[in-house]
Amino acid sequence: MRMLESSATFLRGHFSRRIFTIPTATLNRLINDHLRDNGLVEARRIFNQNRTSLDISTWNMMISVYVQRGLMLEAHQVFDQMPVRDVVSWNTMFMGLKKNKDPESVLRHFIEMRRSGLNPDELTIAAIIDAVSGPGSKVLVLQIHTLAIRLGLSLSAYTGSALLRGYTSLRDLRGLERVFKEILLKDVVSWNVLIMGYMKLGFVEDGERAFAEMPERNICREFKVALLLFREMVESWSNRPSHYTFSSVLKACAASSSLLMGRQVHSMISKRGMACDVVLSTSLIDMYAKSGDITAASGVFKSMPVKNTASWNSMIGGFARHGLGVEALEEFERMVQCGYKPDQVTFINLLSACAHAGLVEEGEKQFMLMGRFGITAEKEHYACMVDLLARAGQLDKAERLIKGMPFEPDFVIWGALLGACGLHSCLELGEVAAKGISRLRREHPAAYDVLCRVHGEKGDWTSVMELRRLMRKTKAKKQDASSWIE
């Protein structure tokens, strides 16, 4: 460090007297050494003094350091002042914006990058795909995939894994398989993401249909394929399953309530001595609870030498799912006694446990006590409370709670109220909820259903017919698609 400082003084001296021009390579190395040694202030000083003569790689490194420390404003400043930018400069910015959860800026910058005439590389494609992925972005994912194919980047495992995530988010099984086939050298990540995608889609879309079509007894078609892939991977030496692999597979087992496979994975984890991993154990609890085996979930939880908030949340959530409200409350008490700090999720789980078990008073009490732990009630907590009150038939109270909320009711809150109105055949409030949802310009799958049924029960067939007509009309509406990249 002292050597670095003295060399900087030496160079600065010569520079100020304009005797020598300092070789760019030396300056670059000096700044890089400072950055590596955590000397950001000194690096920035040398950088600012010499910025006109610096290598593009040094500019990029400055941006990268700022991005890694979450200093996006500073990263932006350096990026904006660059005389020339290369693909690394753009990629580094994309990663920073992505980390900052700013997908719109990622896209804006991507378009700007294309206009500047630079071609994306595999890192660019991956960052963009991750930024645009989501159920409503079909056109974008397809466009970027097309671009990746044209540039020959869809063959890479790095880009491929992002594309796999993209197609999973579109719930596009065929797209998922096509991308996987395209990847030339599949690595552990490609396999993990594929397995995860298969499981997610298998559960949501193909579930019962695949189950019925299946020639064998206990495994749905997609799960069998995924299990075979998983075994293939376990057996191949270069693709040893890691913590990531097991965690993905467990999450997938949980999502598909695949207890059989979950147990197999559990024994693989134990055999490899990975049973102590907090994340894996938490995944195991979740898997067992979601597959219906709450005893096994509780067994894993009790055997954990180290726990964290997520583990407790997972256990409390498991009890909630099983309608074991009292157990959830008791576990929560133990959590607090053991000195763990509950977070937002803890209370969502706890309140939903009360809602499922009909423990109205206890739920209200916990809702009031949240502040003691420094947690402010957010929309999610209000949604649980609306659910709790409305399910228990206290619809007026639920409505009052919504009116008194410090924010506008959202889709989840109206949905909870709507569901309960269906349960208790309350037309008046059901219509309020349905109107609330339509004001958000959204469709609720149960909205028409609930209203039709309640109108039907009252013998109001004119309204039922009108609703059915409306339903057909909305369903027939097609989504507009437009191209705005390139």
Add this chain to the structure above:
DNA sequence: TTAGGGTTAG
């Protein structure tokens, strides 16, 4: 000089 996949909820 940039580097992807893991836990809890609704």
